[in-house]
Amino acid sequence: MKTIAKVMVAIYLLSLFPAHAALAQEVKIGYVDTVKIFGEFSETIEAEEIYKNEVEAWRKKAEEMETELAQLREEIQSQSLMLSEEKLEEKKLLFQQKFGEYEQYMKDIFGEDGEAARRNKELTAPIVEKINSIIAQVAEDEGYAFVFDSGQGNLVYAKKTYDLTDMVIERLGQQIE
Numbered sequence: 723m724k725t726i727a728k729v730m731v732a733i734y735l736l737s738l739f740p741a742h743a744a745l746a747q748e749v750k751i752g753y754v755d756t757v758k759i760f761g762e763f764s765e766t767i768e769a770e771e772i773y774k775n776e777v778e779a780w781r782k783k784a785e786e787m788e789t790e791l792a793q794l795r796e797e798i799q800s801q802s803l804m805l806s807e808e809k810l811e812e813k814k815l816l817f818q819q820k821f822g823e824y825e826q827y828m829k830d831i832f833g834e835d836g837e838a839a840r841r842n843k844e845l846t847a848p849i850v851e852k853i854n855s856i857i858a859q860v861a862e863d864e865g866y867a868f869v870f871d872s873g874q875g876n877l878v879y880a881k882k883t884y885d886l887t888d889m890v891i892e893r894l895g896q897q898i899e
Contacts, residue, residue, distance in 0.1 A: 752866045752886045757873035759853055762891050769845040777838060780831045787824045794820060856893045860886055 760766045794817045802810060831837045861869045869886060870877050 749868070750864070750866045751868045751870070752861065752864070752884045753870040753872045753877055753880050754857055754885070754890055755873040755887045756853065756871050758887050759873075759890055759894070760849075763849065763853065763894050765849050765852070766846075769849060773842055773845055776841060780838065784824070784828060784831070787820070787827060791817065791820055791824060852897075853890070853894065856890050856897070857886070860889050860893060864889075 794813065798810070798813050798817060801813075805813070829836065833839075857869055860866075864886070866886070870880075872880065872885075
């Protein structure tokens with residue numbers, strides 16, 4: 723009997739609180755595909771071209787160093803019987819020195835904190851900032867409370883109608899013109 727009375731009181735109290743007041747504020751949720759945005763944004767394409775050219779120059783220098791090392795190794799092997807012990811040691815030391823320079827170059831350029839990583843970050847940071855700014859602007863203008871990124875693989879399913887990607891790409895394009 724007490725349980726029925728409690729349920730009746732709860733129903734009465736809930737009827738006093740209008741349901742529409744709790745749901746009055748709609749929460750809009752959208753998503754973007756940052757991979758697509760990056761792929762279609764002209765500044766990203768330009769930055770990738772700059773980066774690719776710089777990496778190509780670094781790789782070319784590395785290949786030149788590798789060629790020099792291969793030539794030195796071949797000289798040591800082919801002339802080992804003809805050279806004096808002293809000259810052979812000189813060539814081996816030169817090879818070790820050049821090999822050390824090559825390893826240091828590869829670390830300085832292509833290492834985890836190398837020049838290539840720094841340059842990539844330097845080129846992409848302003849682009850990421852600009853894209854995030856436009857995403858925030860679109861979200862504000864369109865009244866979205868949350869915007870998720872499907873490009874990072876965190877979104878399992880979403881209706882296409884909530885995709886803001888093309889709107890962001892369009893606004894980015896308008897900024898450039």
